[in-house]
Amino acid sequence: MKEGAGANVKRLMPLQGFMNFDPFVLWDDFSVAPGAGFPTHPHRGFEAITYMFEGTMQHKDNLGNESTVGAGGAQRFTAGSGIEHSEMPAPDGVSRGIQLWINLPRSKKAIAPDYQQVDVDQFPETPVQSGAIRTIVGDGSPLRLHTPVRYLDVRLHSGGHYEDTVESGYRGLIYLAEGTIRIGERTLNSGESCFVEGPDRIDITAVASARFMVCLGTPHGEPIRQWGPYVD
Numbered sequence: 001m002k003e004g005a006g007a008n009v010k011r012l013m014p015l016q017g018f019m020n021f022d023p024f025v026l027w028d029d030f031s032v033a034p035g036a037g038f039p040t041h042p043h044r045g046f047e048a049i050t051y052m053f054e055g056t057m058q059h060k061d062n063l064g065n066e067s068t069v070g071a072g073g074a075q076r077f078t079a080g081s082g083i084e085h086s087e088m089p090a091p092d093g094v095s096r097g098i099q100l101w102i103n104l105p106r107s108k109k110a111i112a113p114d115y116q117q118v119d120v121d122q123f124p125e126t127p128v129q130s131g132a133i134r135t136i137v138g139d140g141s142p143l144r145l146h147t148p149v150r151y152l153d154v155r156l157h158s159g160g161h162y163e164d165t166v167e168s169g170y171r172g173l174i175y176l177a178e179g180t181i182r183i184g185e186r187t188l189n190s191g192e193s194c195f196v197e198g199p200d201r202i203d204i205t206a207v208a209s210a211r212f213m214v215c216l217g218t219p220h221g222e223p224i225r226q227w228g229p230y231v232d
Contacts, residue, residue, distance in 0.1 A: 006036035012175065012193055014226060021171065021195060022219035023147050025231055026101035029177065029191065032057075037088035043079035045109050045231035047102045047145055050075045050087060051136055051153070053177065053211075055095025061085035065115040072120030072153075074136055076143055079231075080104070083113035098175070098213060102147050103231055105220045111146075118143045130160030130206070149217040156181075156206035164214060166198035172216035174202065179210030188212075 001009050012027040013020055020026075025046055032038075032055075040060075050057060051074045058068045059075050062084040069075050077083060089095035104111070124140035126133045135141045137151035150170070154162055156179075166172070174183065175193045182205045183194055196202065202214070225232045 007032045007038060010191055012173070019226070020103075020224045021173065022221070022224060023103045023149075023217045024100065024172065024215070025103050025224060025226060026099065027173070027175065028099045029096075029175070030099060031094055031096045032089040033094055034089065034091055038086060039088070040084055040086040041229055042082065042084045043077075043229045044082040045079060046104050047076065047078045047147070049100045049102075049136070049143070049151070050097055051100070052095065052097040054097075055093055056090040057095055057097065058088050059085060059115070059117070061115060063113060063115060067117050069117055069119065072123070072134065074118050074123075074143060076116045076118070076145070078104075078111065078114040078146065080109070080111040080113045098177075100151070100215065101231070102145060102149060102217065103220060103222075103224050104146055106222050108146050109232070116143060128154075128156075128160070128162060130158075131156035131162070133162075147217055147220070149215070151216075152214040153211070154214060155211045156204075156209065158206055158208050160206045160210075162202070162204040164202040166196050166200040166202060166216060168199040169218050170216045171195070171197040171219060172214070174204070175213045175215070177211045177213060180207040181205065181210045181212060182207055
């Protein structure tokens with residue numbers, strides 16, 4: 001599908017029949033060529049993380065922030081009571097990443113908007129069997145949200161193995177950005193996902209070299225009312 005000004009988007013949610021997965025409102029795997037992008041537009045009522053796989057993305061907003069993030073880095077904004085921003089790619093090459101929206105609890109819908117950028121060298125990275133884990137949100141990461149979330153970028157060579165625990169009170173998804181993995185008896189190919197809810201175990205084997213995102217959060221238990229760029 002297309003979003004913004006000609007940006008290609010592979011969307012998990014919101015879609016007809018699957019609007020959200022509290023506290024998560026939107027998940028887009030975007031690919032933006034030169035000349036396309038996301039020109040200035042408004043938001044309110046949620047937080048968003050743009051995490052880059054390749055290329056760069058420039059953020060500008062009405063708070064006076066202007067910065068560029070490269071591969072492995074992230075930009076987080078808290079829309080709160082309202083923000084206007086744009087996200088535009090590098091002038092050459094394709095920029096690809098994930099945009100994730102996280103709902104704000106009702107008590108924080110009207111907080112002041114805010115922006116944060118974290119570059120790749122600021123994220124903690126942990127070696128694992130045949131790969132590495134980058135912590136985007138969670139222990140050791142400087143990126144902060146108003147909702148408890150653990151968000152990981154996991155890269156495994158073929159045959160590599162990853163185990164994790166989904167704690168009680170957490171839920172979320174595993175999204176395969178590249179390669180092929182096996183989760184229990186299920187095989188996922190690039191662009192496919194698996195939703196999980198704690199308490200549970202995650203047991204993943206890379207059938208081929210793979211890159212996948214693990215995103216877990218605590219639901220607010222409140223209605224999510226999305227109207228385009230607004231989550232009231």
